Amino acid sequence: MLMKLKSSGILKKKPRAGKGKENKQKTAMKILIVEDEQVLSKVLKEKFEKAGFETKVSGDGEVAISDSKSFLPDIIVLDLVLPKKSGFEVLKAVKADPETKGIPVIVVSNLGEDSDIKQALSLGAKDYFVKSQHPINEIIEKVKIAITESR
Amino acid sequence: MEKINKERRANFAVIAQRDIATVFGLLEKDINKMLADFEDGKITSEEEKEIEYYLSRMKGNMSKMKSYLVQNVDEIKE
Numbered sequence: 001m002l003m004k005l006k007s008s009g010i011l012k013k014k015p016r017a018g019k020g021k022e023n024k025q026k027t028a029m030k031i032l033i034v035e036d037e038q039v040l041s042k043v044l045k046e047k048f049e050k051a052g053f054e055t056k057v058s059g060d061g062e063v064a065i066s067d068s069k070s071f072l073p074d075i076i077v078l079d080l081v082l083p084k085k086s087g088f089e090v091l092k093a094v095k096a097d098p099e100t101k102g103i104p105v106i107v108v109s110n111l112g113e114d115s116d117i118k119q120a121l122s123l124g125a126k127d128y129f130v131k132s133q134h135p136i137n138e139i140i141e142k143v144k145i146a147i148t149e150s151r
Numbered sequence: 152m153e154k155i156n157k158e159r160r161a162n163f164a165v166i167a168q169r170d171i172a173t174v175f176g177l178l179e180k181d182i183n184k185m186l187a188d189f190e191d192g193k194i195t196s197e198e199e200k201e202i203e204y205y206l207s208r209m210k211g212n213m214s215k216m217k218s219y220l221v222q223n224v225d226e227i228k229e
Contacts, residue, residue, distance in 0.1 A: 046159070047226075135216060137222055
């Protein structure tokens with residue numbers, strides 16, 4: 001199982017301050033799931049954890065912005081319709097912060113208008129999936145591919 | 152513990168229901184597009200190509216869903 005995770009790119013080397021020795025320790029890739037709907041966030045969390053990822057769930061836009069800085073995920077899965085701050089605002093904030101701007105963001109939303117998709121991509125989203133057009137397992141597969149590609 | 156398992160199974164069942172609705176929605180959309188191509192009783196070569204594309208997309212969606220739905224049901228049973 002560990003070998004499978006290593007070869008799939010889900011595990012990464014954990015950087016550690018030391019005396020110049022290369023650190024061989026591996027840690028799980030981190031995913032921040034920004035989703036206010038609990039049924040979906042719980043299922044996504046379980047599925048990603050089963051696949052070997054470390055996860056954190058943010059239930060609103062404000063928490064998502066602070067979690068992106070404290071958790072420093074390898075990828076963010078972002079819903080757009082959120083309490084407190086919208087996903088667009090979260091995306092703007094993440095991309096404006098030098099600490100988090102390099103984190104790939106994948107939008108998973110019910111909003112399926114071309115204008116929404118264009119806006120999210122122009123704000124720096126790596127990819128965009130309309131919930132009603134993709135089964136959940138397909139979205140998970142796409143996120144896994146994106147996280148491996150972004151390494 | 153049993154309550155947690157029950158809630159977990161219910162969550163996975165909701166997602167499975169949505170996935171079923173998603174795939175049938177996608178299939179329905181392609182079928183409606185093909186029916187629109189047939190509406191005037193004639194099929195142009197352009198419409199023929201469209202229909203071929205819709206059929207191949209439907210085939211892809213069905214084969215994807217076959218494995219995803221089995222996976223969903225397995226997760227509900229866990």
